[in-house]
């Protein structure tokens with residue numbers, strides 16, 4: 001099972017890497033790498049995004065349609081994540097700050113891949129540490145699995161000898177979805193906040 005998951009993760013990384021390769025070739029080099037333009041068609045007909053049904057921090061059921069009309073900037077992670085998630089969420093927050101008034105068009109969303117521990121209440125506490133605008137979403141394991149599958153998010157409980165808890169392995173990309181609900185861009189992990197802000201500005205200015 002673990003081997004299968006690892007293979008699937010590797011395959012996904014290969015597909016995404018191939019997508020970036022296309023962007024690289026079309027965009028003329030490093031300046032374009034990972035900025036956007038992955039587009040709806042990934043190599044091999046792979047698509048990203050789609051409908052989801054989840055639960056917000058008040059316990060209310062929400063769907064992708066709840067945020068229609070806004071751009072969704074989505075990141076999948078978990079609140080116990082020691083480093084990657086906090087860094088990426090800080091990047092999203094800073095990028096929104098640098099966007100100025102345009103940021104009001106964006107619904108920044110953090111979807112947990114660890115619903116067992118990330119209850120609505122736990123998520124509410126967590127997201128406000130980063131940004132008051134940040135929307136935390138959880139759900140049943142099935143709801144989370146479906147949402148993660150739509151965005152091709154790799155996630156699995158990590159092997160840990162630590163009796164006090166567990167960590168989750170997960171892929172780390174920030175997804176931009178248009179006001180019409182279609183996938184628009186994928187931002188790689190470790191992108192500088194200004195770079196993300198610039199890419200968002202380009203996308204938002206081009207319209208919905």
Ligand code: NI
Pocket residue numbers: 077078081082083084085086170
């Ligand atoms: Ni993480």
